[in-house]
Amino acid sequence: MIADVAKSDKIVVEKSTVPVKTAAAIEKILTHNSKGINFQILSNPEFLAEGTAIEDLFKPDRVLIGGRETPEGQKAVKALKDVYANWVPEDRILTTNLWSAELSKLAANAFLAQRISSVNAISALCEATGANVAEVAYAVGKDSRIGPKFLNASVGFGGSCFQKDILNLVYICECNGLPEVANYWKQVIKINDYQKSRFVNRVVSSMFNTVSGKKIAVLGFAFKKDTGDTRETAAIDVCKGLLGDKVKISIYDPQVTEDQIQRDLTMNKFDWDHPIHLQPVSPTTTVKQVSVTWDAYEATKGAHGICILTEWVEFKTLDYKKIHDSMQKPAFLFDGRNAIDAEKMREIGFIVYSIGKPLDPWLKDMPAVA
Ligand SMILES: NC(=O)C1=CN([C@@H]2O[C@H](COP(=O)(O)OP(=O)(O)OC[C@H]3O[C@@H](n4cnc5c(N)ncnc54)[C@H](O)[C@@H]3O)[C@@H](O)[C@H]2O)C=CC1
Numbered sequence: 001m002i003a004d005v006a007k008s009d010k011i012v013v014e015k016s017t018v019p020v021k022t023a024a025a026i027e028k029i030l031t032h033n034s035k036g037i038n039f040q041i042l043s044n045p046e047f048l049a050e051g052t053a054i055e056d057l058f059k060p061d062r063v064l065i066g067g068r069e070t071p072e073g074q075k076a077v078k079a080l081k082d083v084y085a086n087w088v089p090e091d092r093i094l095t096t097n098l099w100s101a102e103l104s105k106l107a108a109n110a111f112l113a114q115r116i117s118s119v120n121a122i123s124a125l126c127e128a129t130g131a132n133v134a135e136v137a138y139a140v141g142k143d144s145r146i147g148p149k150f151l152n153a154s155v156g157f158g159g160s161c162f163q164k165d166i167l168n169l170v171y172i173c174e175c176n177g178l179p180e181v182a183n184y185w186k187q188v189i190k191i192n193d194y195q196k197s198r199f200v201n202r203v204v205s206s207m208f209n210t211v212s213g214k215k216i217a218v219l220g221f222a223f224k225k226d227t228g229d230t231r232e233t234a235a236i237d238v239c240k241g242l243l244g245d246k247v248k249i250s251i252y253d254p255q256v257t258e259d260q261i262q263r264d265l266t267m268n269k270f271d272w273d274h275p276i277h278l279q280p281v282s283p284t285t286t287v288k289q290v291s292v293t294w295d296a297y298e299a300t301k302g303a304h305g306i307c308i309l310t311e312w313v314e315f316k317t318l319d320y321k322k323i324h325d326s327m328q329k330p331a332f333l334f335d336g337r338n339a340i341d342a343e344k345m346r347e348i349g350f351i352v353y354s355i356g357k358p359l360d361p362w363l364k365d366m367p368a369v370a
């Protein structure tokens with residue numbers, strides 16, 4: 001398309017996260033259709049995170065630009081660098097060769113996800129030993145070589161990119177004859193899946209080994225706070241896991257609609273790859289045991305248990321006494337984000353499970369796997 005309409009030399013910038021060597025494929029296609037026009041391909045991966053996009057745009061940790069190491073390539077790199085130099089300090093604009101830039105994006109996401117899987121793996125051991133994952137993460141993160149960020153244990157990472165990009169990395173490793181490296185990165189996803197099923201098992205085993213016919217309130221469905229995005233959210237797998245035991249689920253998320261939740265819970269695992277505009281606006285099939293409300297109190301009314309799956313700030317200030325009063329007893333609270341003060345909840349009367357924290361006597365007596 002670009003080759004069809006271009007009338008003068010062009011710089012083509014890859015912004016999406018792509019397999020390493022994609023620039024070579026683009027370059028070949030454009031060059032073979034170029035009619036004498038020169039195309040320079042640059043890799044300029046995007047590092048913004050959802051919920052902080054504007055801040056990340058204006059104050060990026062770094063901007064990365066990869067280009068060919070030829071005079072034309074370097075001229076193109078400089079042209080893009082000059083655009084960013086309008087608001088980004090020069091020492092934060094890194095220039096590399098094309099393949100380093102493409103690979104750095106995949107590696108950065110893989111390293112971030114690996115930190116979460118590392119702390120989540122430790123969270124399981126904390127529960128088994130009586131250690132507290134928040135204290136361990138704090139102590140570990142105080143080492144300046146490790147640093148404190150991205151060490152919050154959770155029910156599992158979600159979002160459209162971490163899993164996709166690690167699978168991308170795994171595929172490239174396999175294609176390059178590096179199965180050991182591929183297996184190393186696959187483990188990050190395996191631990192993430194393990195963490196989600198571990199959470200479901202905790203819920204079921206704590207509630208007398210079955211949730212059949214019980215009502216569970218799910219607070220938070222988005223893959224993280226401050227977004228309505230549900231792509232690959234841990235909530236999908238947790239809800240599907242609980243639904244396997246014929247539970248009734250009532251979901252409240254401040255930004256996710258009922259249509260979206262029903263679509264996510266009815267969608268086949270691999271349908272996510274299909275463009276959203278080709279999916280029905282209103283799902284034709286709905287999960288009957290699932291209801292969606294716009295109010296946390298409504299969602300929790302009459303429930304046997306609550307699962308907090310997204311760390312929305314508003315969940316910290318709910319009236320949990322009022323919620324406890326309206327629930328079946330014993331009332332269970334499973335905090336998949338360590339979002340609320342567990343001690344206060346115990347004082348109110350909840351039986352509390354917080355990821356990676358010392359277990360309630362109630363939970364200690366129950367098997368970890370239902
Ligand atoms: N969402 C985010 O926060 C970030 C996303 N990225 C990267 O940016 C890219 C886009 O991400 P999103 O906007 O979140 O995804 P998206 O899924 O919202 O948008 C992707 C678009 O590409 C279209 N598309 C998919 N396959 C296509 C094909 N073969 N030919 C033509 N169009 C096609 C889809 O229909 C859709 O409109 C991805 O590579 C992602 O990894 C990078 C950093 C942050």
Ligand SMILES: O=C(O)[C@H]1O[C@H](OP(=O)(O)OP(=O)(O)OC[C@H]2O[C@@H](n3ccc(=O)[nH]c3=O)[C@H](O)[C@@H]2O)[C@H](O)[C@@H](O)[C@@H]1O
Pocket residue numbers: 017046047048049050051109112116149150151152153154155156157158159160161162223224225
């Ligand atoms: O390539 C991308 O799309 C982007 O992917 C992530 O951004 P994003 O997916 O928007 O969200 P994150 O803030 O990274 O969170 C991802 C998941 O990890 C979880 N998480 C994060 C941090 C943590 O300590 N623990 C934890 O469980 C979050 O709750 C969320 O489910 C990266 O942070 C961005 O730098 C990158 O540009």
